[in-house]
Amino acid sequence: MISDILTTxxxxxxxxxxxxxxxxYLYASMGETLGQRSGVLNLGVEGQMLLGxxxxxxxxxxxxxLWLGLGAAIVVGAAMGLAMAFVTINLQAQQGISGIGFYLFxxxxxxxxxQMTMGTVETVSGFSPIHxxxxxDIPVLGDIFFKHNLLVYGxxxxxxxxxxxxxxxxxxxKIRAVGENPEAADSLGVSVSLVRYITVTLGGILSxxxxxxxxxxxxxxxxxxxxxxxxxxxxxxxxxxxxxPFGVMLGALLFSMVSALQLRLQVxxxxxxxxxxxxxxxxxxxxxxxxxxxxxxxxSALAKSFEREG
Amino acid sequence: xxxxMSTIDFAQIIDALxxxxxxxxxxxxxxxxxxxxxANPIKAYGALLEGAFGSGNALAETAVKAVPLLxxxxxxxxxxxxxxxxxxxxxxxxxxxxxxxxxxLVMVGGPGWLVITxxxxxxxVGGAIWGAIPGALKAYFGVNEILSTVMMNAIAVQIMNLLxxxxxxxxxxxxxxxxxxxxxxxxxxxxLPRLVPxxxxxxxxxxxxxxxxVYILLWRTTLGYRIRAVGQNPDASRYGGIxxxxxxxxxxxxxxxxxxxxxxxxxYGLNYRMITxxxxxxxxxxxxxxxxxxxxxxxLHPIGTIPASFFFGALLVGANKLQRVMQVxxxxxxxxxxLVVVFVVSSEVWRRRRQRRRQLATTxxxxxxxxxxxxxxxxx
Numbered sequence: 175m176i177s178d179i180l181t182t183x184x185x186x187x188x189x190x191x192x193x194x195x196x197x198x199y200l201y202a203s204m205g206e207t208l209g210q211r212s213g214v215l216n217l218g219v220e221g222q223m224l225l226g227x228x229x230x231x232x233x234x235x236x237x238x239x240l241w242l243g244l245g246a247a248i249v250v251g252a253a254m255g256l257a258m259a260f261v262t263i264n265l266q267a268q269q270g271i272s273g274i275g276f277y278l279f280x281x282x283x284x285x286x287x288x289q290m291t292m293g294t295v296e297t298v299s300g301f302s303p304i305h306x307x308x309x310x311d312i313p314v315l316g317d318i319f320f321k322h323n324l325l326v327y328g329x330x331x332x333x334x335x336x337x338x339x340x341x342x343x344x345x346x347x348k349i350r351a352v353g354e355n356p357e358a359a360d361s362l363g364v365s366v367s368l369v370r371y372i373t374v375t376l377g378g379i380l381s382x383x384x385x386x387x388x389x390x391x392x393x394x395x396x397x398x399x400x401x402x403x404x405x406x407x408x409x410x411x412x413x414x415x416x417x418x419p420f421g422v423m424l425g426a427l428l429f430s431m432v433s434a435l436q437l438r439l440q441v442x443x444x445x446x447x448x449x450x451x452x453x454x455x456x457x458x459x460x461x462x463x464x465x466x467x468x469x470x471x472x473x474s475a476l477a478k479s480f481e482r483e484g
Numbered sequence: 485x486x487x488x489m490s491t492i493d494f495a496q497i498i499d500a501l502x503x504x505x506x507x508x509x510x511x512x513x514x515x516x517x518x519x520x521x522x523a524n525p526i527k528a529y530g531a532l533l534e535g536a537f538g539s540g541n542a543l544a545e546t547a548v549k550a551v552p553l554l555x556x557x558x559x560x561x562x563x564x565x566x567x568x569x570x571x572x573x574x575x576x577x578x579x580x581x582x583x584x585x586x587x588x589l590v591m592v593g594g595p596g597w598l599v600i601t602x603x604x605x606x607x608x609v610g611g612a613i614w615g616a617i618p619g620a621l622k623a624y625f626g627v628n629e630i631l632s633t634v635m636m637n638a639i640a641v642q643i644m645n646l647l648x649x650x651x652x653x654x655x656x657x658x659x660x661x662x663x664x665x666x667x668x669x670x671x672x673x674x675x676l677p678r679l680v681p682x683x684x685x686x687x688x689x690x691x692x693x694x695x696x697x698v699y700i701l702l703w704r705t706t707l708g709y710r711i712r713a714v715g716q717n718p719d720a721s722r723y724g725g726i727x728x729x730x731x732x733x734x735x736x737x738x739x740x741x742x743x744x745x746x747x748x749x750x751x752y753g754l755n756y757r758m759i760t761x762x763x764x765x766x767x768x769x770x771x772x773x774x775x776x777x778x779x780x781x782x783x784l785h786p787i788g789t790i791p792a793s794f795f796f797g798a799l800l801v802g803a804n805k806l807q808r809v810m811q812v813x814x815x816x817x818x819x820x821x822x823l824v825v826v827f828v829v830s831s832e833v834w835r836r837r838r839q840r841r842r843q844l845a846t847t848x849x850x851x852x853x854x855x856x857x858x859x860x861x862x863x864x
Contacts, residue, residue: 217630221822257826261826261829261830265830265833266832266833266836267826267829267830267832267833268829268832270569270630271569271776271780271825271829272825272826272829272830274571274773274776274777274825275777275822275823275824275825275826275829276822276826277822278773278777278818278819278821278822278825279819279822279823279826280822281815281818281819281822282815282816282817282818282819282820282821282822283815283819283822285813285815285818286521286812286813286815286816286818286819289813289815290521290813398815402763403634403637403638406631406634407634407635409630409631410628410631410634410635413628413631447646447650449642449643449645449646449649450642450646452642453638453639453642453643456635456638456639457635457639459631459635460621460627460632460635460636463621463625463627463628463631463632464621464625464627
């Protein structure tokens with residue numbers, strides 16, 4: 175039984191689908207990493223993802239153009255990000271709670287729009303897999319890494335980009351300064367508000383792309399509440415990864431590999447109740463948080479509003 | 485002097501009304517959304533009001549919806565006073581309901597009052613456990629409670645599905661080989677008394693009573709003092725000899741316990757069995773989230789949460805009418821709830837600004853007075 179399951183194709187299948195499943199986590203958690211490094215906790219990720227997923231799906235469904243769909247998600251994500259930025263930066267609202275508000279808004283609004291415009295579950299032909307020439311011919315590795323759709327490659331490219339921006343650019347220095355000590359950054363002439371506006375808006379855009387990656391690239395459907403908690407996990411992954419892009423990526427991969435494994439075990443009909451299998455990634459995340467959080471310090475100004483003295 | 489007193493009262497009234505203004509602003513934005521969707525906002529809000537308050541039964545239904553919101557909201561009030569955010573209401577309601585339902589299913593033929601009491605206690609304990617775990621994780625391992633409570637929600641849903649499709653499944657459903665996760669019905673004697681002919685059950689009175697108890701707990705007991713002290717300044721509290729970690733665990737434990745009560749009351753007061761569609765909201769009706777909204781709206785004060793829960797209960801009941809009469813899906817209300825939350829937390833900025841201005845004014849005044857008094861001393 176066990177030897178039947180543990181074949182090469184089984185393992186390759188899990189690794190490949192794990193990489194695919196990591197895509198939405200990567201987009202959302204890279205955006206969240208930027209936000210949190212600048213001191214803003216965005217708990218509205220899930221809502222932004224849902225609205226992005228709907229916008230991308232609806233526009234693709236009606237126009238048949240995937241790029242227009244992706245563009246629509248980006249516009250919606252930017253709008254949600256800007257709204258979140260205004261509320262947390264200008265109005266200095268409590269970030270955790272306003273995030274829940276944005277989550278509820280996105281959940282309700284995406285469901286509402288779906289019910290008013292389509293009502294039934296439809297499918298689109300999303301971004302199709304691109305076999306990277308030569309590399310995809312490599313046995314085993316080619317199947318695991320080089321036969322994915324464009325948004326999957328984009329997600330993994332995003333990680334070194336965010337790493338580079340955070341640690342090798344002027345903007346990255348400002349982001350980290352604003353997240354660690356906004357008063358000092360402000361006294362040196364860095365606009366705390368502007369930096370946070372940039373990161374929170376980027377976060378909104380990336381969350382929306384994360385949603386789009388589900389609705390027009392991997393699942394190719396839209397259903398109400400289709401993200402079902404994925405956005406909250408993306409936030410957890412940022413803590414898990416210690417606010418470092420590559421750490422966050424490792425977390426996303428670990429989580430999605432376990433998810434892929436449990437999905438596959440369900441298909442194979444392993445005599446473990448499916449509920450226990452579905453539970454596994456969550457228990458694992460909690461354990462991982464227990465083991466990692468203590469060693470890494472969060473950005474000092476995380477979730478704190480900044481206001482100039484006087 | 486009299487004039488000064490009256491301005492302070494006026495300022496406090498404005499502060500208290502801020503969430504109301506914020507809600508009106510959110511409703512106005514909701515009206516714009518309705519217009520865009522092609523529905524007449526005046527008719528729509530009219531239908532909503534009628535659905536929520538139009539008859540005695542409508543009022544009772546509003547109260548029925550308010551009960552879990554109030555109970556979850558009370559827990560949120562406690563947690564927030566300790567500066568802890570509990571997003572785990574959904575999971576805590578589920579665990580409370582599971583614990584409570586087991587009592588009713590095991591004690592077949594037992595005396596009604598005893599079974600109901602034990603079930604409520606079990607629900608309290610179930611929710612408490614599911615709150616205490618993230619509490620301990622935060623206090624002793626530094627795990628962010630927002631994240632752990634979200635994970636605990638997902639785990640609770642799976643435990644619920646596992647039990648309701650497995651060992652706790654309704655034997656009638658099992659015979660039909662049905663996949664509907666539900667337990668057998670509770671005995672008639674185990675049902676919470678209702679205000680016939682409505683569905684309003686004893687849980688309503690219990691919840692209001694508990695709101696008063698939570699008020700007393702937070703502001704009239706040592707435990708409440710400690711919880712609030714930890715929330716305001718953990719370092720000073722530690723210096724003052726308060727065991728900060730323990731208070732954080734207690735705050736989340738209590739917070740979860742109240743959500744657990746909300747869960748068990750849904751079973752013993754309304755459905756008389758535990759039933760879901762496989763999702764968390766299939767059992768809770770999202771009360772674990774909406775309770776946060778209600779508590780916020782009630783300014784995180786247990787007494788304020790009573791009318792706030794009633795208000796959001798009205799929105800939920802009115803939403804059904806809105807759907808029937810205007811064909812506006814009830815998901816509109818979820819979006820509207822989100823807007824209300826965002827607007828209400830945003831409106832806090834004006835309270836803080838006014839507070840600061842008042843403080844500045846008093847210090848300035850005190851300084852002027854001091855100059856007047858010390859003036860002659862300096863010259864002499």
